[in-house]
Each structure stands twice: as structure tokens, then as C-alpha cells.
Amino acid sequence: MTKSVDAIFETLNFNWADFTLETFVAHVETLRNRSIELVGVPHLDVPMCLKVGDSDFIYYPNTLTASKQIHDILHELSHILLGHIDKEQDSERGIALHLDLRLRAYRSKTLDGVDLEQERDAEYLAYLIQLEISENNRLISLITLDESSKHYHIPIFSGKYRK
Amino acid sequence: MSIISLIVVGVSSFFSLRIAFDINTYAKNNSMLHDKFLIVLHIQLIGTIICAYLFNYEIEQAFHAYFTIFPLITVFKIGMATLVTLGIYVWMIDRFTVLSPPSWLIPLNVIAFFVHSIIVISLYWNIDFYQLQLISMASITVSSLATGIGVYSILVNLEQNDTVGSITHKLYGISQITLFIGMVLILIDAIWKLATGIEIINTPMYAIAEALRMISLIAVVFMNYGEYLAWISYPSKLIIYQRIKRLNTSIQQQADVRRVIFDVPLPRPTPKKIDMLIHREYITALDIYQFLPVDSPLRAAIHRINTPRTDYQSNLNALGKLGKQYT
Numbered sequence: 001m002t003k004s005v006d007a008i009f010e011t012l013n014f015n016w017a018d019f020t021l022e023t024f025v026a027h028v029e030t031l032r033n034r035s036i037e038l039v040g041v042p043h044l045d046v047p048m049c050l051k052v053g054d055s056d057f058i059y060y061p062n063t064l065t066a067s068k069q070i071h072d073i074l075h076e077l078s079h080i081l082l083g084h085i086d087k088e089q090d091s092e093r094g095i096a097l098h099l100d101l102r103l104r105a106y107r108s109k110t111l112d113g114v115d116l117e118q119e120r121d122a123e124y125l126a127y128l129i130q131l132e133i134s135e136n137n138r139l140i141s142l143i144t145l146d147e148s149s150k151h152y153h154i155p156i157f158s159g160k161y162r163k
Numbered sequence: 164m165s166i167i168s169l170i171v172v173g174v175s176s177f178f179s180l181r182i183a184f185d186i187n188t189y190a191k192n193n194s195m196l197h198d199k200f201l202i203v204l205h206i207q208l209i210g211t212i213i214c215a216y217l218f219n220y221e222i223e224q225a226f227h228a229y230f231t232i233f234p235l236i237t238v239f240k241i242g243m244a245t246l247v248t249l250g251i252y253v254w255m256i257d258r259f260t261v262l263s264p265p266s267w268l269i270p271l272n273v274i275a276f277f278v279h280s281i282i283v284i285s286l287y288w289n290i291d292f293y294q295l296q297l298i299s300m301a302s303i304t305v306s307s308l309a310t311g312i313g314v315y316s317i318l319v320n321l322e323q324n325d326t327v328g329s330i331t332h333k334l335y336g337i338s339q340i341t342l343f344i345g346m347v348l349i350l351i352d353a354i355w356k357l358a359t360g361i362e363i364i365n366t367p368m369y370a371i372a373e374a375l376r377m378i379s380l381i382a383v384v385f386m387n388y389g390e391y392l393a394w395i396s397y398p399s400k401l402i403i404y405q406r407i408k409r410l411n412t413s414i415q416q417q418a419d420v421r422r423v424i425f426d427v428p429l430p431r432p433t434p435k436k437i438d439m440l441i442h443r444e445y446i447t448a449l450d451i452y453q454f455l456p457v458d459s460p461l462r463a464a465i466h467r468i469n470t471p472r473t474d475y476q477s478n479l480n481a482l483g484k485l486g487k488q489y490t
Binding site for chain 2: 134
């Protein structure tokens with residue numbers, strides 16, 4: 001699994017020094033030629049991706065810490081980048097839904113409904129992205145700005161992204 | 164005015180404008196253009212830098228010759244240095260911490276400026292010029308440091324908004340080299356003056372020290388404290404990392420979860436990687452604590468942390484404290 005994830009990570013060809021979720025999402029949109037919308041949902045049990053028409057939607061719980069939100073979004077983006085959502089597409093309706101049950105994978109290696117290989121790959125890709133943005137001094141500043149300052153707008157969740 | 168003085172004035176004015184431009188861009192990006200305190204900061208910042216360099220020793224000496232018993236320009240320089248030091252300190256507390264300084268601190272700052280000026284006038288009335296220079300140099304050095312630290316914080320944010328160009332990084336490289344030399348020369352210059360009690364204003368040593376003092380200010384302004392001082396906070400970060408790691412091990416045992424599923428090849432905890440590793444353990448803790456028994460006090464303690472608008476560093480400390488129990 002590691003080899004193919006590494007290969008996909010290499011093809012991202014992103015300037016990590018410029019990382020914000022907005023710039024990265026825009027980059028993935030360009031790569032896939034599809035729009036991506038981030039939708040924060042209060043008290044959502046599990047993050048999920050939805051593929052409808054020309055758009056992908058990422059639903060994530062927005063009642064957790066910003067670090068968790070960022071991690072959830074990167075994990076779901078990784079599923080999209082790895083093409084996991086495409087595999088689940090209903091050919092008739094053109095709709096695909098990926099429920100992220102990765103937390104259940106902590107409990108069992110054979111749990112029904114959890115594709116452990118996919119979850120592991122998505123987690124590894126999300127990890128590689130976070131490692132890269134950390135190397136470029138973007139990770140902690142991103143989290144710190146989001147979680148602490150009373151003055152800051154939250155750039156990653158502004159603009160077209162819904163809170 | 165000597166050529167060196169002209170260069171110093173020109174370059175320092177350029178950087179004053181440059182900093183003012185950056186602050187303005189930052190203010191616009193953050194819809195804070197009408198923030199009165201930011202405007203006060205502009206005035207203080209530019210005022211201090213201009214005072215520190217436009218009124219160089221030669222001009223100041225000329226003024227001193229006219230106002231022999233009233234060191235007008237020197238007092239103004241020292242006063243502005245005090246004003247900007249206090250002002251930036253208060254501003255930084257307000258802007259970069261969760262604390263809100265009381266509103267009376269700002270008028271107090273202005274009062275402090277006048278009180279300080281009066282004290283300086285009464286204490287150093289008709290004092291030797293070279294002694295005044297030592298005093299003003301000390302004040303301005305402190306002020307420059309405070310300004311530098313304050314502006315650095317702004318630049319960190321500007322960098323995140325992609326409004327700082329490559330010139331900043333080039334300056335940073337150049338100024339790093341000259342910082343050490345400049346500081347040493349300034350120190351030698353000051354000690355020499357103290358030891359000899361002689362004005363040495365037009366010596367080559369003074370000219371070099373004056374130029375490098377300006378460059379060292381830029382170095383302080385653009386210095387990447389985070390990178391170069393990373394080793395200072397490294398031991399405490401390592402302790403936090405180990406504690407959260409132990410906490411996670413304990414949660415895994417209590418909740419019967421298998422972390423191995425999401426194990427990835429982690430790097431060694433070097434100063435450069437430690438932040439990422441802490442973040443990784445932090446996310447893992449917030450992922451797996453929900454598998455703890457519902458009545459577990461540990462679960463309740465971590466649940467209180469896992470909410471939006473909480474402070475990352477405080478959360479780390481809180482998790483570290485919980486992890487300390489499992490050492």
C-alpha cells in the first residue's frame with residue numbers, strides 16, 4: 001500500500017510552503033477537474049465524502065478541536081485523491097457516498113463495512129501531507145491560529161466553505 | 164552630515180516604509196484598518212525608527228550645542244523609545260495572547276512617556292553629551308528589540324497571508340550574518356566610551372557600529388526566532404511528547420484498541436520533527452479516547468478538551484498532565 005500512496009503523494013506537486021486548506025483544496029480541484037466543497041456539520045458521528053455530478057462534498061464534524069477538523073478534512077481529501085470514492089460510485093445515478101468508519105478500525109481488523117486497506121492508505125496519505133506542511137512550518141501555526149486567537153478570522157474555513 | 168549618516172537615514176527610512184506597508188497590508192487583509200491601536204502602533208514604530216536614526220549623533224550633537232542645558236533631542240529619543248516599548252508590549256499581549264489588557268494601560272503608556280521624559284530631564288540636566296549617548300543607546304536598544312519582536316509576530320502572520328515577498332527572506336539571510344558582528348561592535352563602542360570618557364563620534368569604529376546597529380535592527384525584526392530558538396523549547400516539547408505517548412498507550416490498554424492499524428513510519432523526535440510528532444499523538448488521543456468506558460474519568464477529562472475554540476498549547480499541556488499519571 002505504501003508504494004502507491006507515496007507515488008500519488010509525489011504526483012501532487014504542491015508548493016507546501018503556501019499551504020492552507022483553501023489553497024490545497026483548490027489544487028486538488030484543479031487536479032481532478034471537479035469542485036470540492038467542505039461542509040462542517042455539528043455533532044456529526046463520522047466524516048464522509050459524497051460525490052454528486054461534478055462536485056465532491058466533504059462532511060466533517062465541526063464541534064471538535066480545529067486540529068481534529070483539519071485532520072478529518074485531510075483524511076477525506078486523501079480518500080478522494082486515492083480514488084476510493086470513485087470505486088463506490090453507483091453507475092446508474094452517478095452518486096457515491098463514502099462513510100468514514102476509520103475509528104472503528106481501531107477495534108478490529110475484520111469489521112464489516114470498513115475497508116481497512118483504504119482507511120490505512122488514506123491515513124498514511126493524510127500523514128504525509130501533515131508531515132510536509134509541518135516541515136514547512138505551516139502545521140502548528142495553522143492549528144494555533146485556528147484554535148486560540150480571538151482576533152483571527154479562520155482563513156481555512158472562510159470564503160466558499162461553510163462552517 | 165556624513166555619507167554614512169545619509170546611508171543610514173535612507174536605508175532606515177526605506178525599511179520603515181516597508182514595515183508600515185506590510186502592517187497596512189496585514190490590517191487590510193484582516194479588516195482591521197480602523198483599529199485605532201494599530202494606527203498608534205504605526206506612529207510609534209515609524210517614529211521610533213526615525214528618531215533612532217534620523218537624529219543621529221552628529222545632528223543630535225549640533226542640537227545639544229544650541230540647547231546646552233536642555234538635551235531636547237536626546238530626551239525625545241529616549242521618550243519615544245519608552246513609548247514604543249510599552250506600547251508594543253501592551254499591543255502584543257492584546258493581540259497574541261488570550262488576555263485583554265485593561266483600557267487604562269494605553270493612556271498610562273502616554274503618561275509614562277511624559278513622566279519618563281521629566282525624570283530624564285531632571286536627572287540628566289546639563290550632563291555630558293557622551294553620557295547621554297550611552298543612556299539613549301541603552302533605551303533605543305531595548306526599544307529596538309521590543310519593536311523587532313513585535314514586528315516579527317506580525318511578519319509571521321503576513322507570511323501566512325502570502326503578503327511578504329522574497330525580499331524579506333533575502334534580508335533575513337544578510338542580516339543574520341551581520342547581527343553578531345554589529346552587536347559585538349556596539350558593545351565594544353559603548354565600553355570604550357565608558358572606559359575612556361571621551362567622545363569618539365567620528366571614529367571609523369563609530370561609523371561601522373552605527374551602520375551595523377541599523378542592520379542588526381533589521382536582523383532582529385526579521386529573525387526567525389522559531390527556528391533558531393527551537394532547541395530552547397525542545398526539552399519541554401519532548402517531555403510533552405513522551406507523556407501524551409504514554410497516555411495513548413494507557414488508553415489503548417484500558418479501551419482495548421489496536422493502534423497498530425494506523426501506525427505509520429514515524430521519524431525520530433528531533434527538534435525539527437517534534438511538533439509533528441506531538442500533533443500526531445494529540446490526534447491519536449482525540450481519536451481513541453472515545454473507546455474508553457463511558458464512566459471513565461479519563462474519557463471525561465479528554466472529552467472536555469475535544470471542543471472547538473480551545474487553545475492548542477493548553478490542550479497539549481492538559482493531555483501531558485494526564486499522561487504524567489502514567490509515568
